[in-house]
Amino acid sequence: NYFRTLTRMADFLQTTGQRLVVFYFAIFFSTSLALGAQPLRAQTILPTTELSINQITVQTEIAATPASLQRGLMYRESLPANHGMLFVFNQPQLQCFWMKNTPLPLSIAFINQTGAIIHIADMQPLSEQTHCPPGEISYALEMEQGWFNRYGITTGAKVENLPAPN
DSSP states (O other), rough: HHHHHHHHHHHHHHHHHHHHHHHHHHHHHHHHHHHSSTTTTTOOOOOOEEEEETTTEEEEEESSHHHHHHTTTTTTOOOOOOOEEEEEEEEEEOOOOOOOOSSEEEEEEEEEESSSSSEEEEEOOOOOOOOOOOSEEEEEEETTTTTTHHHTTTTTBBSSSSOOOO
16 A cells, blocks of 8 residues: 555656646747747837938938948838938948848938939849949938839939938
């Protein structure tokens, strides 16, 4: 009887222990999925500015650091109305863009050092096709695809309130 009782107790503890291990693993795994998947794609909070083009106000996030210039709008699923991203370069340069890891269809305006738009291009989501300006730029402004066309903004338009390059 004593041996049988010890065996039952050992079986109970083993089963209970296994249940606890499975329970704790399930909690750990689900927490890891909920918290761990997001940080890789979490967006850093960037400074913002308000621009004006042909008397139309635009709210933009400013990408001016190497990390923010490289990341741009990657992984973004949406943009609020009249919001975009302004890329600010330290000095005028030829700078091409692509849409790798960017699920949003965007339009880009290439802007020279005087604030004039020198080229506008539509970019397709997740594409590795490069879009290059016809000359050196100091800024690039990415907006929802078709935004520039919708507001009648074309090459030669002046962008006002641009921040100074670093």
